Amino acid sequence: MDKKKKVGLAVLVIIALYIAASIFFQYHYFIGTKVNGYSCAFRSVSKAKELIKKDVKSYKITIKERDKKKESISSSQVKLAFKDDGKLENIKAGQKGYAWITALFQSQNYKDAITLTVDKDAFNDTYTNLNAFNKEMVIAPVDAYSTYDAASNSYSIVPEVYGNTVKRKQFKPILKEAILNMERSIDIEKKDCYKNPVYKKDTAEVVAANKTLNKYVQETITYDFDDRTEEVNAKKLSKWLYETDKHEVKVHSEMVAKYIKNLAKKYDTVGVKRHFKSICGNDVEVSGGTYGWKIDQEAETANLIKVIKQGKSVKRKPEYAHRAKSRKEFDIGNTYVEVSLGEQHMWFYKNGKTLVSTDVVTGDISKGHGTPTGVYYILYKTTDYTLTGQGYASHVDYWLPFIQIGVGIHDSSWRGSYGGGIFTYDGSHGCVNTPRSAVQKIYNNIESTYPVVVHW
Numbered sequence: 367m368d369k370k371k372k373v374g375l376a377v378l379v380i381i382a383l384y385i386a387a388s389i390f391f392q393y394h395y396f397i398g399t400k401v402n403g404y405s406c407a408f409r410s411v412s413k414a415k416e417l418i419k420k421d422v423k424s425y426k427i428t429i430k431e432r433d434k435k436k437e438s439i440s441s442s443q444v445k446l447a448f449k450d451d452g453k454l455e456n457i458k459a460g461q462k463g464y465a466w467i468t469a470l471f472q473s474q475n476y477k478d479a480i481t482l483t484v485d486k487d488a489f490n491d492t493y494t495n496l497n498a499f500n501k502e503m504v505i506a507p508v509d510a511y512s513t514y515d516a517a518s519n520s521y522s523i524v525p526e527v528y529g530n531t532v533k534r535k536q537f538k539p540i541l542k543e544a545i546l547n548m549e550r551s552i553d554i555e556k557k558d559c560y561k562n563p564v565y566k567k568d569t570a571e572v573v574a575a576n577k578t579l580n581k582y583v584q585e586t587i588t589y590d591f592d593d594r595t596e597e598v599n600a601k602k603l604s605k606w607l608y609e610t611d612k613h614e615v616k617v618h619s620e621m622v623a624k625y626i627k628n629l630a631k632k633y634d635t636v637g638v639k640r641h642f643k644s645i646c647g648n649d650v651e652v653s654g655g656t657y658g659w660k661i662d663q664e665a666e667t668a669n670l671i672k673v674i675k676q677g678k679s680v681k682r683k684p685e686y687a688h689r690a691k692s693r694k695e696f697d698i699g700n701t702y703v704e705v706s707l708g709e710q711h712m713w714f715y716k717n718g719k720t721l722v723s724t725d726v727v728t729g730d731i732s733k734g735h736g737t738p739t740g741v742y743y744i745l746y747k748t749t750d751y752t753l754t755g756q757g758y759a760s761h762v763d764y765w766l767p768f769i770q771i772g773v774g775i776h777d778s779s780w781r782g783s784y785g786g787g788i789f790t791y792d793g794s795h796g797c798v799n800t801p802r803s804a805v806q807k808i809y810n811n812i813e814s815t816y817p818v819v820v821h822w
Contacts, residue, residue: 392463399474445485505529509565526563571613592693630661652821655740660688702817724804725785730793742768777802
């Protein structure tokens with residue numbers, strides 16, 4: 367056979383092979399064809415479908431969770447299924463049999479070319495019942511925070527807890543998409559689907575709050591009540607201090623208000639029952655009246671909170687709504703007027719010495735004008751005054767009222783005698799009728815705000 371015939375024969379063989387290959391690839395995928403990762407080369411459409419359906423049936427996805435925990439979902443649980451929507455036929459139709467040789471030089475990789483579905487109810491039920499959502503196994507994230515230790519009188523930072531709480535709404539579509547893409551595993555951590563603590567032990571706000579708490583708890587606030595004191599120390603302060611969600615240090619105003627309320631209950635003296643020894647030596651018990659100390663609770667609550675936030679140890683006196691002459695336990699002091707209704711006698715005690723001792727006439731008890739008992743204080747003093755009331759107008763040289771309704775100490779020129787039982791039938795309208803010389807001496811030696819003790 368000559369050379370020309372040999373060449374011609376070779377050409378015929380090549381043509382025959384090409385035609386045969388073209389016929390084959392008219393019904394089979396080209397060399398190197400991959401559909402969604404499946405190798406479909408040399409396979410017919412029906413064989414490719416069989417391959418995919420078989421893989422779908424055995425499919426399982428592994429969910430990687432925190433603390434090295436894992437769980438899986440199988441295709442049967444979510445009813446994963448292949449949807450025959452003609453996409454595989456379209457790919458094959460696009461691969462013309464005569465163009466098979468081009469596959470040697472062009473990529474035949476097809477993505478998003480397979481449609482899979484899950485049953486909505488089956489997927490929702492499977493998702494809801496994942497171990498990742500088991501209440502007995504789920505640990506919520508906790509921000510770092512400061513805690514108080516009484517032994518060391520200091521706050522230390524408790525580190526954050528990451529826990530394993532999944533962002534359920536966020537993770538659900540991500541998992542579904544992974545299943546529809548037939549991914550073999552999914553990592554919740556890497557998908558950023560865990561709820562994490564916002565504030566960690568080294569977060570600036572946490573560190574700053576801890577520093578502030580330790581500053582506050584080192585202070586001692588001492589309330590000065592002259593012969594008594596009350597301390598606000600670390601034990602109390604540690605219960606009053608707290609951190610907000612944003613780690614701002616706050617003071618429980620309700621707790622401070624309760625403390626001030628108890629302080630007032632202990633140290634307020636307006637109207638309280640007092641026990642003391644009378645100038646004449648008798649034991650006296652008297653309650654009521656307007657004289658004494660009264661803490662301004664609202665103002666002092668605000669003041670104490672401000673003082674705490676200064677972070678310094680201080681000694682202070684509370685803010686008062688009403689003051690007396692002495693802050694000692696016996697707050698009447700050593701300058702006061704004492705009126706004994708039973709003895710119809712009055713004393714003026716100044717700087718520890720009896721300056722005036724005189725009989726008096728008090729309110730007429732037969733007419734219901736008895737002089738009120740209690741501890742009061744001189745409201746003001748004046749001279750040349752006219753006392754007025756229903757059916758009377760009486761001029762006095764000295765007037766020292768101690769009750770707002772018009773009860774006070776004054777001279778009474780219309781009386782010729784004092785003391786005894788006069789008050790039981792011919793007493794005053796409530797005032798303390800006093801000899802002029804005695805009231806004059808009191809007037810000249812006393813000022814407003816000094817106490818007046820009226821008792822039986």
